[in-house]
Amino acid sequence: MSRRTRKAASGKAASTPQAPRPTVTVCRGCCCGTPERVPHLDHEAQLTDLRTLLAGVAMVRRTDCLDACERANVVVIQPSAEGRRAGGRPVWLGQVNDPDAAADIAAWVRNGGPGLAEPPDVLDLYTFAPSRRVRHELED
Numbered sequence: 001m002s003r004r005t006r007k008a009a010s011g012k013a014a015s016t017p018q019a020p021r022p023t024v025t026v027c028r029g030c031c032c033g034t035p036e037r038v039p040h041l042d043h044e045a046q047l048t049d050l051r052t053l054l055a056g057v058a059m060v061r062r063t064d065c066l067d068a069c070e071r072a073n074v075v076v077i078q079p080s081a082e083g084r085r086a087g088g089r090p091v092w093l094g095q096v097n098d099p100d101a102a103a104d105i106a107a108w109v110r111n112g113g114p115g116l117a118e119p120p121d122v123l124d125l126y127t128f129a130p131s132r133r134v135r136h137e138l139e140d
Helices: 001-013 043-053 081-085 101-110 121-125 130-137
Strands: 023-027 059-063 073-079 091-093
Touching: 023 043, 043 059, 043 101, 073 101, 101 121
Parallel strands: 023 059
Antiparallel strands: 023 073, 073 091
């Protein structure tokens, strides 16, 4: 990720940790969201499903690159303000390449998301810890 891209990404994310609703950030950059990297998934349909399933519940946004390309497709669920007060922190999900994953993510977020609800067990398969640098850029 270029310095300019990182700066733009961190500027966009600056207000999300205190968001009243959870925020679901879907990577759709150089590796995530491309049929070359993940050929069996309809990437636009996955994003549309998340937006439809979480309408009025969470903000769903698309970003160019979360700099965890080896884990394509990457989705980050940031807690709501209430979830953060309850101890919730952003949860990074990688290799979200199952067409049914959007429903599992949406069910958790509808129940409150990080800090307020336990994620479905299936999401444990996707959870990973990004590098400190990458994590810091999204959380600031």
